[in-house]
Amino acid sequence: MRWSKGRRLEAYSALLFILPNVLGFAVFTLFPVAASLILAFFNWSPLQGASDFSGTSEFAGLANFWHAVGFHQHVDSSWHANDAFFWQYLGNTVILMAGIPFAIIGSLFIANLLSRKLKGVPLFVTVFFLPSVTSGVATYMIWQILLNPEKGLINAVLLAMGMDAPPQWLHDVSWAKPALIIMGLWSSIGGYNMVLYLASLQSIPQELYESAEIDGAGGFAKFVHITWPMVSPTTFFIFIMSLIGGFQGGFAASYIMTKGGPAGSTTTISYYIYNLAFSNFFEMGYASAVAWILFLITLAVSLINWNVTRKRVHGEVFV
Amino acid sequence: MSGAPDISSDETRPRGKQPGSGRLRTVIVYGILVALGSTMVLPFLWILGAAFKPVGEFADPWKLFPSHPTLDNFRAAWNMVPFARFFLNSLFIAIFVTAGSVLTSALSGYAFARLRFPGRDRIFIGYLATMMVPWSVVMIPNFILLKAFGWLDSYYALTVPALFSAYGTFMLRQFFLGIPKEYEEAAKIDGCGYLRIFWHVILPLSRPALVTLALFTFLGHWNDLMGPLIFINSEDKMTLPLGLERFKGMYSTDWGPLMASTLLMLIPMLILFGIGQKYFTKGIKLAVDKG
Amino acid sequence: MAILLWILLSADAKEHESGPVVLSYMMWGKENEIREMRAKLDEFELQNPGVKIRITHVTGLYQTKLATMLAGGIGPDVFMLHEAMLPALAERKLLLGLDERVASDPDVRLDEFFPQIVESCRYRPQWSNRPLLYRLPTSFIATVVYYNRDQFDAAGVPYPADDWTWEDFREKARRLTIRDAKGAVARFGCWNVGAWLSFLCFMWQNGGECFDKNDMLVIGKPQYLDRNVEALQFCADLTFVDKVQPNVAMQESLPHNPFESGKTAMFLTGTWHTNQMKDFTAFRWAMAPLPGRGGRATVITCGGSVINNQTKHPREAWLLLKFFTSDKEQQAILLNARGLPAKMSVARQWKQHIQGFQPDCRMEVAFDSLRFARPQPRGRQVSPLLDIQIANEREKIMTGTTGRDGIREALVRLQQTYDTACPYCNPLK
Structure with a gap:
């Protein structure tokens, strides 16, 4: 053994530390994930007598994957996507993520305001956190009413401000997505991310600011040279989580507010997966394949993001 | 719930160490906070008002509060579903899962952040990767797994799998990385083992992160709709979010009772947040006092 | 293992x-x-x-x-x-x-x-x-028209006859619609003619067809296209031209029981609705069969x-x-x-x-409707893609996205996508 006694002790202790989590992780996460990967290669749906995976139907190879991303040529030699919905919904998913940068900047902005030497900060933290505390389902229903073009508060305000024909919001193919983005901003800007930023901001040593002040740095300079770099691990974390959340997201809000409509304009990939597997069709094999394609996309984007940002993030963030 | 009066009184009160030039800035900051804050509160006030509205008063968007407040909605909600039972079930599950999963996440997060062991980074990447797998596909395998364990329609199904959180591990690892190593070195020199360092040095230093994670976890499970829907059949193990679904019929929704029970559902979250908030703001206060 | x-x-x-x-x-x-x-x-x-x-x-x-x-x-x-x-x-x-x-x-x-x-x-x-x-x-459950007798009487509109036509329906809906001084509708003439099942009924009544006997989509085939377009245009016009029926946004903002609360004089829906109406005493109501156009048809579930x-x-x-x-x-x-x-x-x-x-x-209307009732076509549910496409095109029509002239295009598009769907690489068919 080349390792010193100390190193070995460290490794054994580490094993004990991670054991509970890793064990549970293996059983309740890794196994189902692996099972779903296997499903993706079959035309599996719950079949007669199949009380577990023993009843899987025929092996489909890569057909499920090919059906999602591939194209075919019709007899009239025109080209068509095998599954035009996959592309449409992937587009929807990406467009709905347009709010992420605004949400991050907004969270940091508010956290920054709230970490000033002001009275009433606890009250404001509570107020900003309220949207995330309210049950998701309840929030969506409230917004559905607020966004109603005829009787909702939002258009009532727009009309009062002199707008002639305010948008039809959730009932308009081109306004439904912006409506969901606005709601997303509202519910996330003061939520978890703001609290993470608050925790992160308060761990910045005060001395850094003091010495910067001695050097004559203004507020903006302090933000750029101290705050931003010091919170960069948090930003990175939030960004990665938002991306993952964005790629997987959109189900609950769309399900409650628009049922994915109008005309599929708010259906995201995860909603599609849900529809395929659970709503009338039971295409579990194909749903798994689409889910794994989504996973690969998420992974690729995260990896690119990681490699690009790693060098700019303060401290030891990743491996 | 309007915060405006408190704030203005705060503002007009003479502040000890406020330099004259900062005064305008303070006013601007408050202005922004109040403007943004009211946007945040408005829909919440709307539920508050709606919960007390009699049937006829839902239609008018400008009317925040009812002219004839009534408790009928609460009564209806209470009578329509076994509210107390659902509430206690939700509470038990959320508290148990929160305590358990924060502990396992902290333990593993510490190991991933600080201890060196073979395969550490590979396992960690595995954790990260599974967070990207959409939940809807793991649902069926999970169901089959829990069925094999004989855990369907039991509290186990809603608690045990939730005790091991990849997200929590990731989040706490990130936080532990930010704790200066000097603290541990000092403890190590004093001859502390890893467990003691973890318990007496790392955990106390990480209180804000632990509380934040606890809050997220609690919220997630308190609001969880899919888990109970899939795994629970009997009424006496049902949870509150699923109970709320009952107010939404096939063709119509009982808005009044729905809003009333949504309001009741908010209470534990607000209490928990009230408790946790001390930790979020303690540090801020410290900074203020130092300044 | x-x-x-x-x-x-x-x-x-x-x-x-x-x-x-x-x-x-x-x-x-x-x-x-x-x-x-x-x-x-x-x-x-x-x-x-x-x-x-x-x-x-x-x-x-x-x-x-x-x-x-x-x-x-x-x-x-x-x-x-x-x-x-x-x-x-x-x-x-x-x-x-x-x-x-x-x-x-x-x-x-x-x-x-x-x-x-x-x-x-x-x-x-x-x-x-x-x-x-x-x-x-x-x-x-059969699709029928529920109507508010009191509102018919007050407006001096005769009750629907059993053999009434689309034009009768539209005419009554027009006369029963009440607008306030600003032009906003206080009471609609009819409701729910934009639902998929009513689309289906109107296409059938007009001699159109959505699926053939083998459950294959024929909605945009030349022999049916004109008739289908005409039927859907009639439905959409009630909302966008005659404005006697609420658009989707208005529907959402009105009470969930528009018929019972007197917001609409006619309500096109399934006979399950009688359950809501049976102990109802605020006004007199009755049922009428769906109006016809050349043919008669309704759908049963x-x-x-x-x-x-x-x-x-x-x-x-x-x-x-x-x-x-x-x-x-x-x-x-x-x-x-x-x-x-x-x-x-x-x-x-x-x-x-x-x-x-x-x-x-007039409960007998529901039983009489069986003479020309047809079961829901199943072709739609066989392919998830088709189901989503139909839902999307219906929504485009009823949100006004297609416009009046776009209905034909919508049906042609539907047929084209169906016909060009990959025959061999589709695991869903």
Whole structure:
């Protein structure tokens, strides 16, 4: 053994530390994930007598994957996507993520305001956190009413401000997505991310600011040279989580507010997966394949993001 | 719930160490906070008002509060579903899962952040990767797994799998990385083992992160709709979010009772947040006092 | 490996049970419906000692729950099922075909039921060469027009005749619509003509067609296109040209019971709505058949529970289905009026059983409509992609995205996508 006694002790202790989590992780996460990967290669749906995976139907190879991303040529030699919905919904998913940068900047902005030497900060933290505390389902229903073009508060305000024909919001193919983005901003800007930023901001040593002040740095300079770099691990974390959340997201809000409509304009990939597997069709094999394609996309984007940002993030963030 | 009066009184009160030039800035900051804050509160006030509205008063968007407040909605909600039972079930599950999963996440997060062991980074990447797998596909395998364990329609199904959180591990690892190593070195020199360092040095230093994670976890499970829907059949193990679904019929929704029970559902979250908030703001206060 | 082993071992562990047979019954519905059902099942248990029934009540997301349970091999023995889900389940052999049981059970005579309804309880899966019976005809729902007699009288509009036409319908809707000084609509003439089922009925009435006999889409084929476009244009015009029907945004903002609250004078919907109306006294109401145009048509949906193909107690499950078709239960269906009884003998006596309803509500309309009723075409549910496409195009029409001239394009587009769908690489077809 080349390792010193100390190193070995460290490794054994580490094993004990991670054991509970890793064990549970293996059983309740890794196994189902692996099972779903296997499903993706079959035309599996719950079949007669199949009380577990023993009843899987025929092996489909890569057909499920090919059906999602591939194209075919019709007899009239025109080209068509095998599954035009996959592309449409992937587009929807990406467009709905347009709010992420605004949400991050907004969270940091508010956290920054709230970490000033002001009275009433606890009250404001509570107020900003309220949207995330309210049950998701309840929030969506409230917004559905607020966004109603005829009787909702939002258009009532727009009309009062002199707008002639305010948008039809959730009932308009081109306004439904912006409506969901606005709601997303509202519910996330003061939520978890703001609290993470608050925790992160308060761990910045005060001395850094003091010495910067001695050097004559203004507020903006302090933000750029101290705050931003010091919170960069948090930003990175939030960004990665938002991306993952964005790629997987959109189900609950769309399900409650628009049922994915109008005309599929708010259906995201995860909603599609849900529809395929659970709503009338039971295409579990194909749903798994689409889910794994989504996973690969998420992974690729995260990896690119990681490699690009790693060098700019303060401290030891990743491996 | 309007915060405006408190704030203005705060503002007009003479502040000890406020330099004259900062005064305008303070006013601007408050202005922004109040403007943004009211946007945040408005829909919440709307539920508050709606919960007390009699049937006829839902239609008018400008009317925040009812002219004839009534408790009928609460009564209806209470009578329509076994509210107390659902509430206690939700509470038990959320508290148990929160305590358990924060502990396992902290333990593993510490190991991933600080201890060196073979395969550490590979396992960690595995954790990260599974967070990207959409939940809807793991649902069926999970169901089959829990069925094999004989855990369907039991509290186990809603608690045990939730005790091991990849997200929590990731989040706490990130936080532990930010704790200066000097603290541990000092403890190590004093001859502390890893467990003691973890318990007496790392955990106390990480209180804000632990509380934040606890809050997220609690919220997630308190609001969880899919888990109970899939795994629970009997009424006496049902949870509150699923109970709320009952107010939404096939063709119509009982808005009044729905809003009333949504309001009741908010209470534990607000209490928990009230408790946790001390930790979020303690540090801020410290900074203020130092300044 | 150990886990896999465990799964295999535990799958058949619970074979030996003694005592009464426990059937699980899964249903949706509100609290009062659960109580009604429990009372019924209690009676069933009395009649059939040795069988106990456990209700699993699902609130919201019924399909999700059902899909997971079936996938996990612990589906309920007997369950309620949305018509839209039946093809997917039947194709996967998850439902018990009832033909053999019917043939061997002298108690059940299918000729006691309305033939159209028996027809709509059948479905031909792709693996079968003939249609199979999946439900015992219990109740049915036909699409009709409910109208507010008081509002008709006040506006001096004559009640709909049984042979009324589209033009009559539009004319009455116009005259019944009330606008305030600003032009905002205070009361609509009609409601819900933009739903998929009413689209279907209007296409049929006009001699159009959506699916052919083999469940293939023909909505945009040249022989039907003009007629289909004309029908959908009529429906859309009620909203966008005549403005006698609310658009989707208005619908959402109005109370959830627009007809009962007097916001619309006519309401086009399924006869399940009688359940909402039966104890209603605020105004006088009645039913009329759907208006016609050359042809007459309406769509019927068959109610009734289905049996899980994996059930361990097919005999008891069959007893339960039979129980739902007994004369007494058929009369109960008349009384709560969520559907209409499928048994002709009971249906003929409807007047004796619905005392307490408004006497002149013209329930006979629902039974008379059976003459020209057709079951819901199943072609739509066979392919998820097609189902989504149809839903999307319908939404585009009813949100005004297509515009008046865009309806033809929408149907052509639908047909084109269907015809050019990859025939060999589609795992969903």
